[in-house]
Amino acid sequence: MDVLARYEPLMDDPAAFRAACERPLPQAVRVNTLKTTVERARAALDAEGIDYEPVDWHDTLFRIPTDKPGxxxxxxxxxxxGQEEVSAVPALVCDPEPGDRVLDPCAAPGSKTTHLAALMEDTGLLVANDSNLGRISALRSNTERCGITNVAVTKSDARNFSLKPFDGEKFDRALVDVPCSCEGTIRKNPDALDEWTLDHVEGVSGVQKGILGRAIEVTRDGGTVVYSTCTFAPEENEAVLDHALENYDVELVDYDLPLDHAPGVTEWDGTEYDSSMTRAKRIYPQHNDTGGFFCAKLEVAE
Known part of the structure; x- marks a missing residue:
């Protein structure tokens, strides 16, 4: 099946979408401000003779030509x-403050966890959860390398995440970057769609609904929940949000995004979604020469 053709009706320029998906993805890195400054990082790269290009929409991001920044x-x-440029979006949208209690329920290997910790200035409590022991090992290694001390790493199915180890106290914010079909990573993983099936998309959508629902339940009234994926499929994006709007006292809120993007869709394959879905953001590869991404911001009712 030509999976990309499935999404061409969503595009203003389907040819540009397809061409972008076929190009290799530029490598990017984020400066870890817990250990250094942007200026010192640039000086270190200059001293090592490593070329880099500052990303114009956020000063902590550089594009770097080497495919092995490690x-x-x-x-x-x-x-x-090292992380995809658009992978920095959800932590910035989550926008945690120093001293907050923040949940990252699908945290490994840690790109968003480490970014959240930097935005929190390594204060408050950051719970980084995952269900896979192998991935948790990478998560722990990355948090240690980045000098993070405010993180508690836990292992559980995010659909059943328990507040008991945290005295039952709810979180101020949650960043829900769920497992997905990874269609938006095709530039980095050209074989990402080789085993694509609609059954898998629909199956993982059910898991995503459970994870997002539990994150909402453990976030305090008035708190923020960010939902993100690296897929184009409305079944994994708008349909999951629509389920949350129907079953929880939350609303989709708009936010500024200094990247070219399209709004979330309100209809797909004969199914209509809540009109507020346009407040979600779809980032397609042709927009900013990045991977594909989806990000939405929810507020829990007070």
Missing amino acids: NTWPYFHGWLY
Whole structure:
């Protein structure tokens, strides 16, 4: 099946969408401000003779030509974290404050966890949960390399996450970056769609609804829940949000995003979604020469 053709009706320029998906993805790194400053990181890269290009929409992000940033000493010492450029969006949208209680229910290997910790200035409580022991090992390694001390790493199915170890106290914010069909990673993983099936998309959508629902339940009244994926499928994006709006006392809120993007869709394959879905953001590969991404911001009613 030509999976990309499935989404061409959503595009203003289907040819540009397809062409972008076929190009290799530029490598990016984020400066870990818990260990260094942007200026020192730039000086370190200059001293090592490593070319880089600052990303215009956020000063902590650089595009870097090497596909192995881990071979550089600034990376080894935790000054840099390698991640897709659009992967930095959800933590910025979550916008935690120092001292907050924040949940990252699907945290491994840690790109968003480490970003949240930096935004929190390594204060408050950051719970980084995952269900896979192997991925938790990578999560722990990355948090240690980045010098994070406010993190508690837990292992559980995010659909059944328990507040008991945390005295039952709810979180101020949650960043729900769920497992997905990863269609938006095709530029990094050209074989990402080789085993794509609609059954898998629909199956993982059910898991996503459970994870998002539990995150809402453990977030305090007035708190923020950010939902994100790296897929184009409305079944995993708008349909999951629509389920949350129908079953929980939450609302989708708009937010500023300094990247080119499209709004969330309100209809797909004969199914209509809540009109507020346009407040979600769809980032397609042709918009900013990045991977594909989806991000929405929910507020829990007070």
